[in-house]
Amino acid sequence: MKNLKNKNIVFIGFMGVGKGTIARALIKKTKCFGLDTDDLIESMENRKIKAIFETDGEAYFRKLEKKTAKWLEKNVKNAIISTGGGFFKVDNLDRMGTIVYLRSSFDGILKRLKEHENANLKLAKRPLLTNEAKARALFNERSSLYESKADIIIDVEERSVNDIVRDLIMLLNLKEKKEKE
Secondary structure: OOHHHHHOOOEEEOOOOHHHHHHHHHHHHEOOOOEEHHHHHHHHOOOOOOHHHHHHHHHHHHHHHHHHHHHHHHHHHOOOEEEEOHHHHOOOOOHHHHHEEOOHHHHHHHHHHHHHOOOHHHHHHHHHHHHHHHHHHHHHHHHHHHHOOEEEEEEOOOOOOOHHHHHHHHHHOOOOOOOOO
């Protein structure tokens, strides 16, 4: 594995695969700080991703991702960063940190989202998932691209968050928090 650049860990993968969920669980278990690129963009724009897509379109959103990626590379160290599904296309991804691809089948992702207690909310906040056939085609197009960008690939389908986090702590040689920290 590469040296942990900036000591950041950057999660990539298709929308709904669990990047934010895994990142939050890993943050709880370690001494790392966490950031989510979609949250940063929403804060910068003072509106939700869905509204950005509806008002200004995907091309504008991708420009915001590039701006966010440059800021992260320059200013953030020792963080766990979860990203949006298309964020992996930014030019400087490899300079932001160690890239971890969370891999699942498309059907596994849909199952995960539909079985979530807030399923409607989870599906509603992903504008590119409104058309399942288009989303599946996008998934098929992106899968090998995610793999090519990754320093580490973790299969997440049908696995518990705790098992995935345990594997990540070991693979990334992270220090776990003591109970009272």
